[in-house]
Amino acid sequence: MSESLQTIELELHALWLQAQEGDAACYARALKVISGYLRRFLNRRMQSQPSDVEDLVQETLLAIHQKRHTYQSEQAFTAWMYAIARYKWIDHLRAHGRREALHDDIDDWSEILSVSGDTEAADSQRDLSHMLTLLPDKQRLAIEHTKLQGLSITETATLTGQSEAAVKVNVHRGLKALATQWRVKP
Amino acid sequence: MNTDELIALLAHDAGPARGPKPQQVGGRLALALAVCGVMVLYMGLNPKLSEFASTSVFSLKMVWLFAMVVFSAALVYRMVHPGRQMGNAPWAIGLALLAMGGQGMSQLLQAPLEQRSALALGTSWQVCTLNIAFIALPVLAALMWTLRDMAPTRPALTGAMAGLCAGALAAMLYSLHCTENSFTFYALWYSGGMGLSALVGAVLGARFLRW
Numbered sequence: 001m002s003e004s005l006q007t008i009e010l011e012l013h014a015l016w017l018q019a020q021e022g023d024a025a026c027y028a029r030a031l032k033v034i035s036g037y038l039r040r041f042l043n044r045r046m047q048s049q050p051s052d053v054e055d056l057v058q059e060t061l062l063a064i065h066q067k068r069h070t071y072q073s074e075q076a077f078t079a080w081m082y083a084i085a086r087y088k089w090i091d092h093l094r095a096h097g098r099r100e101a102l103h104d105d106i107d108d109w110s111e112i113l114s115v116s117g118d119t120e121a122a123d124s125q126r127d128l129s130h131m132l133t134l135l136p137d138k139q140r141l142a143i144e145h146t147k148l149q150g151l152s153i154t155e156t157a158t159l160t161g162q163s164e165a166a167v168k169v170n171v172h173r174g175l176k177a178l179a180t181q182w183r184v185k186p
Numbered sequence: 187m188n189t190d191e192l193i194a195l196l197a198h199d200a201g202p203a204r205g206p207k208p209q210q211v212g213g214r215l216a217l218a219l220a221v222c223g224v225m226v227l228y229m230g231l232n233p234k235l236s237e238f239a240s241t242s243v244f245s246l247k248m249v250w251l252f253a254m255v256v257f258s259a260a261l262v263y264r265m266v267h268p269g270r271q272m273g274n275a276p277w278a279i280g281l282a283l284l285a286m287g288g289q290g291m292s293q294l295l296q297a298p299l300e301q302r303s304a305l306a307l308g309t310s311w312q313v314c315t316l317n318i319a320f321i322a323l324p325v326l327a328a329l330m331w332t333l334r335d336m337a338p339t340r341p342a343l344t345g346a347m348a349g350l351c352a353g354a355l356a357a358m359l360y361s362l363h364c365t366e367n368s369f370t371f372y373a374l375w376y377s378g379g380m381g382l383s384a385l386v387g388a389v390l391g392a393r394f395l396r397w
Contacts, residue, residue: 020202028197035189058192063397065196067337069203070267079269087268087339091396121189128187146198153198171198 005078008037013077020068034081035061035121041085052092054124060088062179131181139174142167206335218328222321222359229317229363243367250372251361253282254354254380258347262329265344266336279350283377290373308366311375317363318379319386322349322356326387330394338395345391346384353383 012033019027038057046053063084071080132140138160145156146167157164238244261275297305308314329348338344357376366372 019200022201024197024200027200028193031193031196032190035193054189058187058189061189061192061196063337065199067268067397069205070337071203072267072270075267075269080267081269083268083339084337087337121193123188126187128191143195168199175195175199 009076009078012081016071016077017073031061031065032121034064037081038085041082042089045089046092049096051125052096054122055126056088056092058124058126059182060085062175062182063088066176066179126182131178134181135174135177138162138166139170139177142170143174143178146171206332211332214328214331215325218324219355219359221324222356225321225324226359226363229360231362232365234365235362238365238367241367243369244361246369247361247372247376248358250282250286251354251358251376254279255351255358257282258351258354262333262344262347262351265340265347266333266338268337268339286369286373286377290368290370293368294370305368305370306374308368308371308375310364310366311371314360314364314366314371314375315378315382318353318357318360318376319382320356321360322352322379322383323386325352325355326383326390330387330390333391333395334397337397338391341395342388342392345395346388348391349384349387350380352387353380356383 012030015026015030015033019030035057038060039053042053042056042060043050046056064081067084071077132143135143141160142156142162145151145159146153151159153164153167156162157167160167162170232238257275257278261272261279264270264272264275294302294305326349329352330345333344333348357379360379366375
């Protein structure tokens with residue numbers, strides 16, 4: 001059986017609020033936990049398109065990241081998170097025909113079947129390096145250095161000749177541009 | 187791309203979230219309302235406005251429209267925050283519309299037959315609805331612009347409610363021009379104007395409020 005919603009809520013609410021203070025490690029941990037719940041949520045609802053699940057997990061993660069200012073701290077975090085996941089799922093159904101909605105009623109037993117491998121991060125069909133080539137140089141470099149080569153913000157700043165603030169801004173803008181491209185199929 | 191990669195990428199962008207700034211939102215709305223004001227001035231103010239504004243018909247209409255603005259704005263606010271329930275706002279909107287509808291109906295039924303068409307149609311029924319929907323456009327644009335930064339999980343419905351809110355605001359401004367003084371007229375054509383604006387909002391919302 002899945003954990004009760006209250007347990008998930010207790011775990012995530014505190015973690016999320018702590019992550020919003022700006023602690024990157026904590027934020028990564030929060031997103032990791034969230035991605036597990038998203039995968040479970042979507043696996044259950046997308047039996048016939050398992051290859052799309054990870055795409056949608058990633059798209060939902062991006063949406064959660066970009067729309068995080070719409071979360072109000074007195075609100076249940078799980079309500080917010082699942083509302084976004086649900087929106088992304090329905091949006092996906094609209095784009096790919098509605099047949100999948102018919103499968104939702106076998107939810108209960110399909111959940112038991114799909115528990116294994118639920119929390120395992122997997123690859124989506126999105127090609128990051130291809131999407132990166134479409135970004136302006138400054139943003140691409142900022143993301144490539146911080147992420148792909150694992151450099152710190154300070155190191156990236158020295159290497160690219162941008163200020164630290166500029167690196168942060170470029171990572172931020174680059175991610176925003178990536179999120180837009182996400183919706184265009186690879 | 188692996189999901190863990192994406193998470194590492196996003197973690198670099200940790201920190202407090204940036205929503206639309208209140209000053210920015212306020213600025214856009216003020217600009218839109220100024221444009222609406224110019225539109226109403228272009229149509230011309232009611233020459234007997236100061237007299238008319240002190241009548242109870244006028245105040246009741248304004249209270250009604252203001253209530254529509256508040257209720258629809260409250261609903262939009264909830265709808266752009268995922269996981270929020272819509273609460274009582276839809277009921278409040280329905281009741282407000284019903285109240286004016288009931289008032290208009292009873293006024294119509296109590297009037298002698300020969301006056302009924304004047305109560306319902308006034309002198310401006312052909313233009314009222316369109317004028318209100320037209321004046322609502324700048325406000326609707328300002329609202330949509332802001333809502334795009336939020337997260338409406340029902341884009342079309344959210345757009346419709348934003349349209350209703352813009353329509354009610356536009357109707358308040360249009361009241362400075364309009365000389366009609368029957369509840370029957372308001373119930374028909376003012377509601378029509380707000381409804382038309384809501385329809386425009388729904389179409390725009392389905393198109394522009396997806397994220």
